Amino acid sequence: MASNKKYWKSVEELDENSTIVEALQQNEFVTDIPTDEFLGDKETLEASSTTRRDFLKYVGFTTAAASLAACEGPVIKSIPYVVAPDEIVPGVANYYASTIADGFDFANVLVKTREGRPIKIERNDLSAHSGSVNARVHASVLSLYDNNRLKAPQLAGKDVSWTDFDAAVAGKLNQMQGKDVVLLTQTFASPSTSKLIKEFTSKFPNVRHVVYDTVSCSEALDAFQLVYGSRAMADYDFSKAEVIVSVGADFLGDWQGGGYDASYTKGHVPTNGKMSRHVQFEANMSLTGANADTRVPATPSQQLQVLKALTGGSTSGLPKAIATAVTSAKAELAKAGNKGVIVTGLPSVAAQKMALEANANSVVMDAVSPKMTRQGSASEVASVVQGVISGAIKGLITVGVDPVYSLPNSEQFAVAYQKLEMSLAFSMKKDATASIAQMVAATPHYLESWGDAQIKKGSFSLMQPTIRPLFDTRQFQDCLLVWTGNTAPYNDYIKDTWSGVLAGGSWNKALEAGVVTSSANVLNEALSTKMTSVDPKESNPSLEAAKKQGDLELTLYTKTSLGDGQQANNPWLQEMPDPITRATWDNYVTVSKADAASMGLVNENVANGGLNGSYVTINLNGVSLKNLPALIQPGQAKGSVGLALGYGKTAAIQQEMQTGVNAYALYSDFSSVQHVTVEKASGMHEFACVQLHNTMMGRDIIRETTLEIFNTTKANHEGEYAWNPIPKVSRDHQEIPVTSPEADLWTSFDRSVGHHFNLSIDLNACTGCGACVIACHAENNVPVVGKQEMRKSRDMHWLRIDRYYSSEDSFDGDSSKKTNMSGLGESLSQFAELEDPSANPQVAFQPVMCQHCNHAPCETVCPVAATSHSRQGQNHMAYNRCVGTRYCANNCPYKVRRFNWFLYNENDEFDYHMNNDLGRMVLNPDVNVRSRGVMEKCSMCIQKTQLSILKAKRDGRAVKDAEFQTACSSACDKGAMVFGDINDHDSQVYKEKKDKRMYHLLEAVGTQPNVFYQTKVRNSKKA
């Protein structure tokens, strides 16, 4: 039956008197098209010599000419060297050992260079315990090719030559004789630099040296100084620990310089039925808390109480849950004896001292050879800032620090800074400080510099240039040499300093290795000079003062990606998802679910899948930080909030990278803990979050068990463990394991010949740090897509690290809840509950890349056979063959295929490193840069495996086991990723494959992946 309903196209139609409707009934347009203006002028039309036919001829000719012209191939020029350097063979990579020491990250690295340009950072295997090559260090190679770097020294904002600059500085230094000038530097941890600064300050006695750590570790240094008499930080070897109790110490993150993850995981993987136990008390959900066996949310003030209770105090006043955990942890520590350790990140000298004293007998802590990577004193810096503001200090030389950006009272400081008689900034960029300094010395990147470092007492490392300076820059040390009248270049100066370190050993060998262990006494000299004279305040008012009604405790932290913010202009780091929140391109206030509810803050997913969150305003003693997005963080301690430092830069940084809010404004007294008030503000913030589903809903994507079950369960007759079951499928109404050949639709190929690559990922060893993600970027030319595209889930990461929360208190709870569901009604409501992570969830990380299935679902659906399988186990992707149907991505159960929705290189819409000549220098010439409309994915670094094979062929030998590496496996210093050839039965990966913890992701699908995982084992046994 026809409907009588009247449809209308516009509101005008409803108006019966409208003339427009009538006009439109007759004509296509409401008003006439003004053709008369053009055609009405008969005279001009006739006067024109071009007839219609001529016009068509021209069109035809130009089209044909244009297409003919396009047929001619471009002429490509090849320009060889005039005099080729001996060490450069085009097409062959060179590796140089060097060291990063940027004041925040300290690590020994290997720099891979191609045709003379650094393209990748790798770990230096020769260094045992000095520094960790984390995501930022891997990404630092891109910061070398930063377009926003200073290209020459500047006087009054104008580029000048170094001769003019030296003259100006010399004049100024003489003028300043007798006036108080402060040399405010980052931590160098460099014996040569310390010596050089001493020479400089003795030539200019009015200059005094103060070290400023942007993210302060002052309390730990003060405490160590009080206990052990030298200014350094205790080192820890967590592999020796049986029980680790951490009170607010994010030691898998950047706590006290970081770099503890390798030793931690070494002890945290079950070997011979034993592994360390880790209890974490913390406010923010940190990487460390996520990896802990037991995590107890506690606000900073509660943490202080916890620490006191652990070291002998009482648990009275603590909530019951925390008190029980403390009692249990205390008992465990007692049982572990000298194999237990307490670490704390509380910003209080007293607290740090308590931990140091508690560890006095612990084998885990090493106070004899402490770490040197932080040397700043908060009180000294505070007095300098006060001096600048009061006018007592007349001149300020800053090196590698940006106080105008990173001081809490930066506005006040900036005004005073501009009034200084002398302001000289050593900087790689025209950052906030450099842009208002009188004199700016352009410094080179560490990959262009000489240097040395003593990351840990007795472990000396060298930094060497791997490329000629790209710009007219000169490093700080060379400037000092010039200004002190020393004509030697800095590398000779280092050689001279090192004569003591090497004790007759070869300089060239040391340079080749990049790291030398020596008991030389170069350290103590540096130490004694850097002892702070100011008496540290033992207590921290913001930690211990009574909390006012309605106050929340803020913990400021540094993100795995951006750290203190030095590399904020690095698109790789901006786009790297935070391991915990999985958000990119942002910092945000993390709030607990309970607090969010009470303040009316919401997080919601909108129609396109993007996550939106409410804005809040944070107030602290008159400072208010507006437009901070709030992210509801499971596991955040109630009554606390978290916020990451390092964001909100605006100087010398590309528009796209000006993300987040500068949280240093809240870093009052250099204390990471503050009492703040938080108010809801209007509006919603758009996050770019790459993981939208937070829980596994009780499925066994991640397999997890407890140490107790792991140790006690016996294998059944099929060699199967109850905690690691092989999925069953039904065949002829009989259950058979999915791995049996009868369950398979396909006939298998014989893969026993040649190499067969497999990758093992140990979920116990993976801390989620993300170094592999950046290493993969650098190796495989993965493009950066920007925040808007990330929000649309169009990220291009070949390797992602999924993070899962449990909905119950544990993953076991989730799966038993799922198993015990009965009836449709119950399951509907309970599944909804399972989606919601609990207030204190267990967390697990799982790196997922292409699983290189032997029976790959993607390969069978490709209409053009662009993706195919190799005998070596790698799933190949021929980009030039791909037509972009995206069938493969849809058919992939692991969702690891990435589609190039746009052209991401040489495209102004994606103005990141691939859109400028400088940034493109980081590209790996062995890997294609993909174009628009093609699918891409992890290749299992086939360029690396092929190269290893080729090297062996050239040498006429078999390939050695460790030679086969992927970018991710070689980046992982925790041994979580092991790559190799399983046809070589002596290989490490073959052993891993035979491990009883081994399982395949979504094994029930029957894809037979070549990537496998090791079940996560938690040591949840309580004392």
Place this chain on the structure above:
Amino acid sequence: MQKVNLRRLSSILSVVTLALALSLSTNVLAQATPADDTAAVSANGGDAALGEKLFKANCAACHKLYKKATGPALYGVGDKYEKEWLYSWIKNSAALIASGDSRANAIYEEYNKSAMNVFPGLSDKDIDDIVAYTYTEKKVPVAPVAVPGAAVAGSGSGVSNNIILGILSLVFLLLVTILFLVTKTLNKFAVANGVALPVKEQRKPIWKAFIENQFLLLVSAVILLLSSAYFIYGGLMSVGIDQGYAPVQPIHYSHRIHAGSNEIDCNYCHSSARKSKHSGIPSLNVCMNCHKSIGEVAEGVQAEGLAEYGVDYNKEIQKLYKAVGWDEDNQKYTGETEPVKWVRIHNLPDFAYFNHSQHVTVAGVDCQKCHGPVEEMEIMYQYSPLTMGWCIDCHRETNVKVQGNDYYNKIHEELSKKYGVEQLTAAQMGGLECGKCHY
């Protein structure tokens, strides 16, 4: 007809004159050279002919007669220094310098203290011979001396073939016209004489018959379409294939001379082919390893270059000197360099990975297999199509060189058992998998 004969005669005449003129000019030169030689012998008492041999064996690496090289120019060296001094200098220059001889030290200083080799093996007589040879007069360049008329005649003979062809075609045309005219006249005669000409039957024109025959039309249309499709396909498939691409290079570099005549190993200049994916264009310092002392090519080569390829090789060497910043007169580098912008001939697309070392070092494939007869190429050109089909064909046919390479031990044993063959092709080894070349 007579006219034509005359023309041919004149051209034959001109060829004969040219031959005469050429033989005369060579005679003149042949007379000049021995006269010079005898003069040299008498001046010094040495034998210049023997001296030339000795000079080439011992001295030519560093000395030239008329031009500075690593050492000074030696023309007329006997006038500058007395015999005894020369004996002691040549036999042991270092000793002479050490003895404090002022002239020896002066020359040592002048040539940046580069020490001359000692030649204790040369007798005084040998040295006399060499000195005699150094009096050889510089030869006057040959080409301009030639009789001007000869050159003109020469060019005339080159064109004559074309003229003959032209004349022949004219004659042919003439014949056709004459025949036509003859039949016309004959017809006229016939008409005039009243002879009845056979009347042609009015037949259907062949094109009309063709059009009316549907079958023929259909078949020819199909043939036409198929053949045009064939050619269009061929044309499209050749887009981007630059086989035979031989661009003009900034320096005329002759592989024929270097790899052919001089038999220099390819890997000497393209050394990275053994260890890298790139064969590499040699840097200019590699050229200078030889060209430091080779500032000019041999006369025969130069003449051949001018005549056959229109290239002045010596000028090309000067281009190299300019690029590398070599001051030939002072025998040192000026430091002013100017990299050479070669035009790349073999352009493999970015999405195809090719590694020279795999083919050169591991497989032991001859360079010529892909690059063609480089030793015969005056101008380098792309010999192979460099298409995927071409790669694959070779991978299918070529056996992997497994002998003497321990890498292949295990895989060869297993694979040959699997395929039941003794020799394995690259394809059987997995050389056809997409990802081996595309990543």
